[in-house]
Amino acid sequence: MQVRFEDVTMQFENKKVLDRINFTLPSKELISFLGPSGCGKSTTLYLISGLLNATSGKIYFDDRDVTKLDPVKRQVGLVFQNYALYPHLTVRENIMFPLKMSKMAKNLRNERAEEMAELTKIADQLDKYPRQLSGGQQQRVAISRALSKSPEILLMDEPLSNLDARLRIEMREEIRRIQQETGVTTVFVTHDQEEALSIADNVMVLESGEIQQMTDPVTLYQKPRNLFVSKFIGSPIINTFTKDSAAINPEAALLSENWMTLGIRSEHFVPATEENYLIRSIIQRIETVGKDITIHCEWANEKFVVSDIETDLSVGDTFYLNVGKDNLLLFDEKEQLIESRTEDE
Numbered sequence: 001m002q003v004r005f006e007d008v009t010m011q012f013e014n015k016k017v018l019d020r021i022n023f024t025l026p027s028k029e030l031i032s033f034l035g036p037s038g039c040g041k042s043t044t045l046y047l048i049s050g051l052l053n054a055t056s057g058k059i060y061f062d063d064r065d066v067t068k069l070d071p072v073k074r075q076v077g078l079v080f081q082n083y084a085l086y087p088h089l090t091v092r093e094n095i096m097f098p099l100k101m102s103k104m105a106k107n108l109r110n111e112r113a114e115e116m117a118e119l120t121k122i123a124d125q126l127d128k129y130p131r132q133l134s135g136g137q138q139q140r141v142a143i144s145r146a147l148s149k150s151p152e153i154l155l156m157d158e159p160l161s162n163l164d165a166r167l168r169i170e171m172r173e174e175i176r177r178i179q180q181e182t183g184v185t186t187v188f189v190t191h192d193q194e195e196a197l198s199i200a201d202n203v204m205v206l207e208s209g210e211i212q213q214m215t216d217p218v219t220l221y222q223k224p225r226n227l228f229v230s231k232f233i234g235s236p237i238i239n240t241f242t243k244d245s246a247a248i249n250p251e252a253a254l255l256s257e258n259w260m261t262l263g264i265r266s267e268h269f270v271p272a273t274e275e276n277y278l279i280r281s282i283i284q285r286i287e288t289v290g291k292d293i294t295i296h297c298e299w300a301n302e303k304f305v306v307s308d309i310e311t312d313l314s315v316g317d318t319f320y321l322n323v324g325k326d327n328l329l330l331f332d333e334k335e336q337l338i339e340s341r342t343e344d345e
């Protein structure tokens with residue numbers, strides 16, 4: 001099922017949290033809402049679920065106007081960060097709970113609970129209580145419960161935030177698998193850019209109640225629409241330079257072009273020579289973490305980082321660098337990506 005927002009505004013007292021936002025979530029996809037704390041991700045999710053009502057604008061599920069529809073009638077499944085399981089009910093009873101509410105016959109409820117537990121790989125935990133399960137298993141129960149009523153859409157609000165790093169990675173792969181097996185349109189809210197990029201078909205980046213960009217993870221990384229998105233996506237954070245950056249070769253042809261900020265990702269630098277370089281630096285520190293080498297550079301108090309590069313140079317050496325022209329991200333005075341440049345060349 002497709003979800004469409006038309007000019008949706010959400011205001012709490014005198015605070016406008018979402019300002020006339022428009023988007024379409026394609027059917028059967030996993031879409032991530034990504035953005036810093038307070039940008040309006042959860043609010044958008046609750047508007048889809050019906051737990052919040054929009055101040056103005058329209059919300060459609062396919063061609064059905066659901067703007068004023070009761071949450072129960074919207075057929076959404078919800079999964080929260082804290083699992084929200086009933087502690088006094090077993091796993092089986094937790095999964096069956098929404099089915100009981102909708103008065104499904106007991107044998108069918110049981111069958112459905114077992115089917116869901118198979119899907120989420122907790123079939124051997126059905127008679128335990130939530131407190132006897134690990135965090136990852138509890139979240140599997142919450143997902144089973146949310147899917148038990150075959151919702152039209154599954155909404156997940158920071159579902160992995162309570163798990164440790166290793167389990168987060170395991171569970172995000174599981175969520176991806178479950179989403180693909182069921183084909184249910186899924187929204188996954190996170191503030192973690194790596195999580196969003198690794199799990200989603202499409203990512204919607206929000207900031208200050210406005211959609212900054214909505215596209216697939218590769219495009220988001222390679223062609224961020226503006227400086228905010230370029231800085232929010234990618235680790236380490238993208239390096240930025242201005243026209244008066246002393247690190248830029250004063251002879252560089254790039255300086256005669258019209259731009260305000262130059263963005264270069266750490267892995268896009270290649271070694272260069274004093275005769276032909278774009279960026280110069282003095283190596284400050286070489287950091288090795290496992291297989292990853294990050295070189296911390298500086299020129300005239302401007303700091304930046306270089307990674308995925310082979311060099312014999314050491315701390316204190318001058319490091320000359322170039323960047324392939326497709327990897328130069330130029331932003332104008334409104335911090336928007338100048339796209340025509342890469343298309344022209």
Ligand SMILES: Nc1ncnc2c1ncn2[C@@H]1O[C@H](COP(=O)(O)OP(=O)(O)OP(=O)(O)O)[C@@H](O)[C@H]1O
Nearest residue numbers: 012015017035036037038039040041042043044191
């Ligand atoms: N019921 C409410 N009354 C007043 N302000 C609210 C209410 N709910 C949310 N807000 C405000 O709306 C803004 C967006 O909140 P929202 O929870 O959607 O952000 P978020 O992007 O999900 O961030 P987080 O990850 O911190 O939850 C915040 O400034 C928040 O304080």
